[in-house]
Amino acid sequence: MLIRNYKKEDEQGWLRCRVLAFLNTAYYDNVLNKKEVYEHPSIELVAEIDGIIVGLIDVEYEVEEGTVCSRGNGLGGMIWHIAVHPDYARRGIGENLLKIAEKRAIGLNLNRFEAWTRDDEWVQNWYNKMDFNQVESYYHLYFEGNEMNNRIATNVSNLFPVSTFAHYVSDDIEQFNNITRKHHCICYEKCFK
Numbered sequence: 001m002l003i004r005n006y007k008k009e010d011e012q013g014w015l016r017c018r019v020l021a022f023l024n025t026a027y028y029d030n031v032l033n034k035k036e037v038y039e040h041p042s043i044e045l046v047a048e049i050d051g052i053i054v055g056l057i058d059v060e061y062e063v064e065e066g067t068v069c070s071r072g073n074g075l076g077g078m079i080w081h082i083a084v085h086p087d088y089a090r091r092g093i094g095e096n097l098l099k100i101a102e103k104r105a106i107g108l109n110l111n112r113f114e115a116w117t118r119d120d121e122w123v124q125n126w127y128n129k130m131d132f133n134q135v136e137s138y139y140h141l142y143f144e145g146n147e148m149n150n151r152i153a154t155n156v157s158n159l160f161p162v163s164t165f166a167h168y169v170s171d172d173i174e175q176f177n178n179i180t181r182k183h184h185c186i187c188y189e190k191c192f193k
């Protein structure tokens, strides 16, 4: 396995690897058909085996405090994407990508990584294993059809929302018990030693 910098020609392989990795997660419908370009500098690595992109990590990082991460002091890096192709899972590829990104980050005087993920227990276990701490959370709610009734309206005439994705940032989550799709969205942070 080779871990190296992402290059433009990797885009299709990167997109395929990401979509396959996310299929079995709570982000299954978060599909990209183009790789993002970040506003701030970034560490973008891929893992390659026999010419196939089997893993990726993207970290956008701060050169000025408070410009990328949502919390914390000093210069941080936000992990926007980390994914391993499911056919190559549990071989240490994710861990190696993280380690190399972390080494680069320390060299760039960053003091931490931040990452957000939903309620997939095995992914949370991976973050815990990699020495991340859970630092905050809120909810992602999907309202569909009748779940919209008496809750979500618009004051634009002739506009009828049929589904809504919303962030809920308080504690009374029980009021949404009858909504089929809701996720706990969790912030993990790893402070470098």
Ligand SMILES: CC(C)(COP(=O)(O)OP(=O)(O)OC[C@H]1O[C@@H](n2cnc3c(N)ncnc32)[C@H](O)[C@@H]1OP(=O)(O)O)[C@@H](O)C(=O)NCCC(=O)NCCS
Residues within 6 Å of the ligand: 021, 022, 025, 080, 081, 082, 083, 084, 085, 088, 089, 090, 091, 092, 093, 094, 095, 096, 116, 117, 118, 122, 123, 125, 126, 129
């Ligand atoms: C999280 C992820 C990057 C880990 O990559 P990986 O190379 O498979 O994992 P590693 O080899 O570094 O670590 C393996 C550990 O991760 C956890 N893990 C990974 N895949 C797992 C699975 N399918 N089921 C259960 N645990 C799993 C286990 O703790 C495992 O340790 P074990 O094999 O000793 O039980 C990868 O599973 C992935 O792409 N997940 C989907 C995308 C995602 O949710 N990304 C993070 C949110 S942005």
